[in-house]
Amino acid sequence: MKAVIPAAGLGTRFLPATKALPKELLPVLDKPVIQYVVEEALEPDGVDGVVIVNSHEKPQIEGYFSVDEDFEGMLRSRGKDAEADKVHEAGFLPVSFVYQDEPRGLGHAVLCAADAVGDDEPFFVLLGDYFVPDRQMCVRMAEVSREHGGASVIAVAPVPADQVSRYGIIAGECVGSLPGVAASGEEEGAVWKVTGLVEKPKAEDAPSHLFIVGRYLLSPRIMDLLAVQGPGAGNEIQLTDAMERLLDEEEMYALVVDADEGCDTGTPAAWAATNARIALEGDQATAFREAFGARGMRLLG
Numbered sequence: 001m002k003a004v005i006p007a008a009g010l011g012t013r014f015l016p017a018t019k020a021l022p023k024e025l026l027p028v029l030d031k032p033v034i035q036y037v038v039e040e041a042l043e044p045d046g047v048d049g050v051v052i053v054n055s056h057e058k059p060q061i062e063g064y065f066s067v068d069e070d071f072e073g074m075l076r077s078r079g080k081d082a083e084a085d086k087v088h089e090a091g092f093l094p095v096s097f098v099y100q101d102e103p104r105g106l107g108h109a110v111l112c113a114a115d116a117v118g119d120d121e122p123f124f125v126l127l128g129d130y131f132v133p134d135r136q137m138c139v140r141m142a143e144v145s146r147e148h149g150g151a152s153v154i155a156v157a158p159v160p161a162d163q164v165s166r167y168g169i170i171a172g173e174c175v176g177s178l179p180g181v182a183a184s185g186e187e188e189g190a191v192w193k194v195t196g197l198v199e200k201p202k203a204e205d206a207p208s209h210l211f212i213v214g215r216y217l218l219s220p221r222i223m224d225l226l227a228v229q230g231p232g233a234g235n236e237i238q239l240t241d242a243m244e245r246l247l248d249e250e251e252m253y254a255l256v257v258d259a260d261e262g263c264d265t266g267t268p269a270a271w272a273a274t275n276a277r278i279a280l281e282g283d284q285a286t287a288f289r290e291a292f293g294a295r296g297m298r299l300l301g
Contacts, residue, residue, distance in 0.1 A: 001048065002117040003041035003124035006109035007034060008055040008100040013267055022058040024128055028275050033265045036131040038093055041124060043135040044142045049094040051116040053109045056101055067091035105236025111226040120220055127214035129266035137257055140178060141217045144191055144255050152252045155215035157259035158186045164206040168240055170254055171196035171207035186210055186256060194252040197240050213259055222246055
């Protein structure tokens with residue numbers, strides 16, 4: 001079983017920094033964003049590899065996930081074994097690459113990984129500008145899939161009514177919850193059977209307040225549908241369009257999660273906030289507070 005991470009975008013929100021460095025390699029403390037996502041993708045049982053959909057314009061990503069024996073040897077010769085171990089660990093993660101060299105949408109990016117994921121296995125899709133520190137969201141999604149005969153599962157989260165027009169919203173009904181969790185409606189842990197996907201509805205037309213967070217566990221049938229999917233919004237191949245067609249053939253479920261369980265790195269402000277959050281929650285919290293100073297901590301509230 002594989003996980004797919006689309007990473008072929010230009011990262012224009014981070015220019016001029018991304019002129020030289022892909023946004024996926026921007027660090028959160030001492031690791032690039034995409035390594036957090038790769039490690040999360042490998043957490044569910046049965047996932048044995050990650051397929052990164054890259055662009056030939058960003059060879060640095062492939063270089064990062066490659067073993068560099070000379071560099072590691074230099075570090076060890078200087079007594080930096082711990083640092084060398086971290087570098088080696090990143091290079092040995094089970095990551096492979098396919099390429100999307102023109103921006104044709106998320107659906108097309110996923111389709112680029114079709115040969116790598118195979119014809120008969122479900123697969124995860126994780127958007128690369130959001131990661132979950134405890135790595136459990138996809139694990140819970142896999143649990144929901146097993147409970148419903150291997151059906152596709154998406155992660156969703158509630159959004160205020162006045163913001164539904166900014167997102168893709170699901171239609172459906174709550175049919176239960178995670179085992180051991182007492183949740184219903186749009187509460188965290190509730191499980192919905194999905195009957196439709198509505199892109200950016202008006203508040204009065206929204207079938208729910210649940211938007212797709214950016215974590216998908218998809219049936220292999222989706223690749224067949226993407227292969228013949230016509231352009232949609234923005235004249236691009238949209239994953240949600242193929243998922244709507246999948247609903248005509250197969251069941252699909254949604255797990256309600258807390259969107260704040262994960263860390264957003266999609267904009268410069270969100271990336272900076274994520275660095276602060278991870279620093280404050282980790283073993284570098286004291287050093288971060290000292291470095292930030294009293295005035296900075298007051299600004300953080």
